[in-house]
Amino acid sequence: MKVREVMTAPAVCAAPDVPPAVVAGRMAGHAPGSVLAVADGRPRGIVTDRDLAVRGPGGGPCTRAPVHAVMSPHTVTAGAGDDLEVAYRAFRRTGVRRLPVPDAGRPVGVLTIDGLFLDVFRHLADLLGPVATGILRQAPRPSSPPGAPDDA
Numbered sequence: 001m002k003v004r005e006v007m008t009a010p011a012v013c014a015a016p017d018v019p020p021a022v023v024a025g026r027m028a029g030h031a032p033g034s035v036l037a038v039a040d041g042r043p044r045g046i047v048t049d050r051d052l053a054v055r056g057p058g059g060g061p062c063t064r065a066p067v068h069a070v071m072s073p074h075t076v077t078a079g080a081g082d083d084l085e086v087a088y089r090a091f092r093r094t095g096v097r098r099l100p101v102p103d104a105g106r107p108v109g110v111l112t113i114d115g116l117f118l119d120v121f122r123h124l125a126d127l128l129g130p131v132a133t134g135i136l137r138q139a140p141r142p143s144s145p146p147g148a149p150d151d152a
Contacts, residue, residue: 003087004080006119007101009109013038016045016068023047023067034098036107037071043100043107045071077102078111084119087111 012030014023016037023035027049037045047067055070076094078087080103090099091113101109 001084001119002080003078003082003084003101003111004103004109006084006115007078007080007109007111008032008115009101011036011100011107011109013107014047014067015039016071017066020047020052020065020067020070024052027052032110033112034110036100036110037067038107041106043077043102044068045073046098046100046110047071048098079103080108084116087116091116 012026012032012034013036014026016039026035027033034046034048036043037047045068047070051070051072076090076096076099078090078099078101080101087099091097097113099111100107101111
């Protein structure tokens with residue numbers, strides 16, 4: 001499976017020189033939990049809801065500084081065409097929760113750990129459905145009286 005199949009798209013973006021309040025407004029309007037800081041069409045960093053809460057408006061000394069003062073410069077990405085295994089390794093290696101996803105250098109989405117969890121749960125549900133159905137179709141076993149030894 002490829003990153004593009006699980007990522008959140010399109011990427012929500014803002015220029016690195018906008019105020020944090022603008023980024024907070026974009027998060028409120030799109031509910032992504034992060035906004036990519038993009039200059040000249042290229043990702044320059046990522047601003048998370050945590051960045052804003054800790055260092056942004058009302059949270060710290062950078063309330064009037066441009067968003068690049070509160071963003072995390074991202075150096076780790078996952079390509080849209082990469083196998084998910086590449087993303088899993090990047091998450092394990094770096095400890096980040098979000099990976100910007102560029103395609104031909106342009107930001108097209110964000111892959112999140114939450115998105116990977118949802119994908120894993122969907123696959124588990126697909127596997128468990130037939131198993132659960134098979135179990136439910138089996139005839140019920142007669143129960144033993146309390147204290148009787150099991151015959152299993």
